[in-house]
Amino acid sequence: MSITTDQAAVVIAAGKSAATAQSLPPMNIAVVDDAAHLVAFTRMDGALLGTIDVAQKKARTAALFQLDSAVLGTIAQPGAASYTLEYTNGGLISFAGGIVLRDADGHCIGAVGVSGGTVDQDELVAKSAATALD
Amino acid sequence: MSITTDQAAVVIAAGKSAATAQSLPPMNIAVVDDAAHLVAFTRMDGALLGTIDVAQKKARTAALFQLDSAVLGTIAQPGAASYTLEYTNGGLISFAGGIVLRDADGHCIGAVGVSGGTVDQDELVAKSAATALD
């Protein structure tokens, strides 16, 4: 099972609401399916251009490994267990903001990636977005 | 002036409505700004995976040259005036489905690219999407 277009829209709307409600910087929010292909993307007005690619790579990272990007970041670092993993798959992101999306049974149906603020802000928005599917 | 997040959402919603109303195959709809950076993207359930990139490249082509992709296609062909133009900028699309978005004064504010059906179906959806800004 993969996330649907409608579910992706719910995820993105929740992310936008969270960013706005907490007066965070404008964000990019990307949703990919369980095969890491893009389903939906929104850039909020004024989001930094460099973060368009970052948001998509975060979502892609989480879906490809069924692992939140912050977790992958603990192992894909110089000196860590899986150093150089981050260079595979066209480039993974090793910091927070990419969250696996799961169905009621816990199966991965895709992932959401958020970028535009600090790493903590991105993660907060990504978690709010992911929770919208519960 | 560049297209806003809200305008991009209007464009995508109109494209989806057009595809659904006419029972066309599921489409990918991409909106880029006037500098060809992605603003919004939606993949309708079931759209062919290979068309995700095509939709984005169509939008990008139209924005980069302020020219609908179908027009570029008439000149970027073997034997035509600008053969090889299609290989620049990381790959352009030389067939229909990418439409320039303009403001009331006629200035380019971005572009929409649609892919998922036949070229004619893509173009029909792209035009419906673009018209939603009028």
Add this chain to the structure above:
Amino acid sequence: MSITTDQAAVVIAAGKSAATAQSLPPMNIAVVDDAAHLVAFTRMDGALLGTIDVAQKKARTAALFQLDSAVLGTIAQPGAASYTLEYTNGGLISFAGGIVLRDADGHCIGAVGVSGGTVDQDELVAKSAATALD
């Protein structure tokens, strides 16, 4: 011998003057050295974004083969003598607007590439630019 920074500035200034004097669309003008590495580049206000890469590829094409891009275009076409040549070197341009720059002895010292208008307009500006070194 390769073109100098000062000579490249002369070439670009001449190209800009020619475009302005004849009320042509805003142009991108790129100058590369005899090894096809970029020496100087200018985008005139309003030039189409997609033509930034085209101008550079035209200059690069001319320098790599010591052949104006319009000449290469006659042989690097489907059905022509060197079809597929245009796919080498990261992508060559097979239409006019790239002109070899030569010293007084006829040796190649670099090339200029122009893009922003029609192919004929680009070629006219490129020739005016190249002539400035005489």
Add this chain to the structure above:
Amino acid sequence: MSITTDQAAVVIAAGKSAATAQSLPPMNIAVVDDAAHLVAFTRMDGALLGTIDVAQKKARTAALFQLDSAVLGTIAQPGAASYTLEYTNGGLISFAGGIVLRDADGHCIGAVGVSGGTVDQDELVAKSAATALD
């Protein structure tokens, strides 16, 4: 608002003057607009070929994140908050020499990137170039 061709020429001339006045190595100076597209570029005679791309990537980095490349460098390092950020967007530069260009109101209008000497020398020239717009 984006930097104009004339403003970019002022920036580059100031960078060249600074490099020459202080007898620094020959530099590459690149100026991009606020969407990270190239506006102008100059390579001073004798500048190392490998630094042509570096200068452009520095300018691109600064514009994409509206952040001087030296600042990005403090966070995009192994062990730092945003390690792997530097691999996004086709490759960013995480050391000094890329400076955001701002208008009188503080809005980003583009960026300048300099490469050819030591990192400190590059940064010095980039700052001199950027200051010319004040």
